[in-house]
Amino acid sequence: MNTVMTLIAALIVIIIHIWLCYRSPKFWYLGGIIPLLWIGVLVFLFFNGKIIFGEDWKIIIFPTLIFFLFWIQGHQTAKKKEIDKMKAQDM
Numbered sequence: 001m002n003t004v005m006t007l008i009a010a011l012i013v014i015i016i017h018i019w020l021c022y023r024s025p026k027f028w029y030l031g032g033i034i035p036l037l038w039i040g041v042l043v044f045l046f047f048n049g050k051i052i053f054g055e056d057w058k059i060i061i062f063p064t065l066i067f068f069l070f071w072i073q074g075h076q077t078a079k080k081k082e083i084d085k086m087k088a089q090d091m
Contacts, residue, residue, distance in 0.1 A: 021074025025082050031071040038067055
């Protein structure tokens with residue numbers, strides 16, 4: 001039961017993160033909320049001795065990269081959509 005709740009929570013966080021990443025380029029910072037919270041949680045856990053980098057490097061590196069890659073991809077897509085919209089108005 002605990003594993004199911006963890007997976008549901010992770011899925012909800014990922015969906016919210018993707019939704020925030022694809023907002024207008026005017027709100028580029030919204031996609032950075034989840035990665036910054038994630039880094040904050042990692043720092044908190046590291047200083048409380050719950051994470052040891054040598055043993056837990058996969059849990060630290062991969063989700064962080066995924067969050068930042070979603071943010072970059074979403075920002076680029078939103079920026080391209082905005083440029084296409086401006087080009088359509090110019091015609």
